Amino acid sequence: MNISPFHVWAIVRFLPDMQRVVVNRFRRRSDAEECLRVLRRAATGRDYTLLYYPPGEEATFMVRKEYNKLVRDRIPEILTSQQVKFGVEPMTQTQYCQALRQKLIEEAQEAAEAGEDNLITELADLWEVIDATLAAYGIQRNQVLACQMQRRIERGAFSRKLRLLWTED
Known part of the structure; x- marks a missing residue:
């Protein structure tokens, strides 16, 4: 051009x-x-x-x-070591909980789009956000696992690899 x-x-x-x-x-x-x-x-x-x-x-x-999103704790240290100028600020608890929910969507999307070579890393990132969300809301992991088991009993798992094609009302 x-x-x-x-x-x-x-x-x-x-x-x-x-x-x-x-x-x-x-x-x-x-x-x-x-x-x-x-x-x-x-x-x-x-x-x-x-x-x-x-x-x-x-x-x-x-x-x-501009990012305006939740980042991991060591990101400022990493940016400083790379001599990158940046700005950060702490969030309130309400802002933090909302940012965690946004981060869940972001990380789930990245995991969904990841190739096989990068899937483990993206799932690890997703799991990190899930752990932070559990901590922010005071939820114990065993509560989630118990709920998961109950839903598995009621609705099943995904082991049969079924795809719903259609329904009629």
Whole structure:
């Protein structure tokens, strides 16, 4: 693509290790926003954002990425060791419980999309969030296991690998 001084709007895709790649540049913000909407619909698992990003500033331009989500306790230490600037703040108990529920969804989605080589890691992450949720709500693991057994007796497990195709009312 020919990049002129007028292509100042860029769609950027974030990669691991704080890397980013410019996907496309645009003269008009409206064009960039429309392309971004299409990209987000087509590639839901990818992280794209729109930036004012003039040519020649790639080396010095710093990107602030907003997260506003629960992270593990050692993340600030890891970011500091990588010389990454960041901001954190403690949550109230109510905010923490709500963030844990959001994290359950996030980790379950990652486990559902994981390949076989990464499934154990994603399940371990999910289990960590489940343990934190149990602790936050004062629930004992044996209470959950007892409830699981009761539901297994009432509704069965998944050992028969059944798929429900249809019902009639």
